[in-house]
Amino acid sequence: MLKNVYNWIDERLDITPLWRDVADHEVPEHVNPAHHFSAFVYCFGGLTFFITVIQILSGMFLTMYFVPDILNAYKSVDYLQHKVAFGGIVRGMHHWGASLVLVMMFLHTLRVFFTGSYKAPREMNWVVGMLIFFVMLGLGFTGYLLPWDNKAYFATKVGMQIAEAVPIIGPYVKELLQGGDIIGAETLTRFFAIHVFFLPGALLALLGAHFIMIRRQGISGPL
Amino acid sequence: MAHGHKSNEKVIYVGDSRVRKPKAVGSDTIPPDYTAFPGKSEAFIPNFLLKEWMVGCVALVGFLVLTIAEPAPLGYPADPTNAAFIPMPDWYFLFLYQFLKYPYASGNYVAFGILGVPGVAFAALLLAPFLDTGKERRFYRRPIASSLMVLSLFSLFYLTKVSWDHYEHELALTNTIPEHHLREEKAREEWEKTQANGGVPVEEAVVPIVDKDDPAMEIVKANCVACHATDLKGNEGAGVPALTGVGDVHSKEELVEIVTNGLGGGKMPAFGERLSAEEIDQLTTWLAKQKKAE
Structure with missing residues (x-):
């Protein structure tokens, strides 16, 4: 039955080469923890992606309740955390996942660095990976403000001061992010838009590039 | 293509997606297969992916346990005028x-x-x-x-x-408890009280301000509300006590001492020089009257 469905689609769209590129490859011995336990260091990239998926899914559920304005943002998060069934768990996953994804990405970066896997011909993939790192930090920074409690507000204030201190472009960057002279209603909506639309869009594009490159080039060989 | 038999390339691609199966039987290109790669490789689908999923499930369970054991923190609503809050980035x-x-x-x-x-x-x-x-x-x-x-x-x-x-x-x-801990603590106390009361929420009696129209109120407005809040309820997050009901805690003599010389190493500033003795007297007399209604 499934085979027939597959064949029916394949006849029309020729999806087999696509499928082969995505999934039909071998996992070499030196990255397989079943053969060498120390190869678990090669898992951090996959775990980063796994948690990124968790972040996207839990984030989608959070937006069902979150209201991005300064009067209701806190109230909606409070309601979500304490009143909605499993709301605390979904928010907990998103909150802790944000930290965990950075930890995993950090470890993945270190693995790639210390195994020298960024060397030719994989330079571009390293650069894309670093851009993903920066996007993730941006997601962390913008997401931190959204609950609109004191911690969020003052952390963002500190962040804005750091942004402002960058020579020449600093004040412009600050005003662009803040949407005015103070951290207020405009800042919250901007951070919401950046956190939910701009950066995830960039992230997905970069992840796509990251994965296409790794499939094209394969994983780096044993040391 | 890129590997296998004629490999004088600098880089050895392992598990290269560019490996294609031969289009037709009997074509003269020798199909490179995975056995050309070093070591014991394993098919990604389904063998390796299933193992990965098992590891993923274990990781997910651990992650869920963490989220349940340690709820995501939430403090009090953002208040830009809160000078006592210690700012910290993520x-x-x-x-x-x-x-x-x-x-x-x-x-x-x-x-x-x-x-x-x-x-x-x-x-x-x-x-x-x-x-x-x-x-x-x-x-x-x-x-x-x-x-x-x-x-x-x-x-x-x-x-x-x-x-x-x-x-x-x-x-x-500064003797500060982070807001989200404070808030959690309060919620737990509330819950325990409710449990002790047979599941019915306990109504906290609101302590009203006694003698609102007293002229001392002007001194309070000028000097105290900046920290003790306009409703005199204080700011628990910053460790500022409420002034409502303060008459139950301190006698007039103690209040005179606190207002004149301050308290807690300058957390409560000394007003001895800013206010006249008469004003302090007037203020503390009024403060000493701030008792819970019997």
């Missing part, structure tokens, strides 16, 4: 926050503090493949790149630790 920015506190990286040197060190470090990281162009991949064979990375890692951990210790120290010094 933990992964602490290293930068701490670095920019040092005198050689702040003030007049802030450009150096931002572009000079973190800017250069991040740019170097971004462009690492173009800076470290040698063919050697083993980390112990490329001492410069590796030692720079180890040094950066050490600084990251050190700065983060110093920043966090400093924060904890500040908390201890």
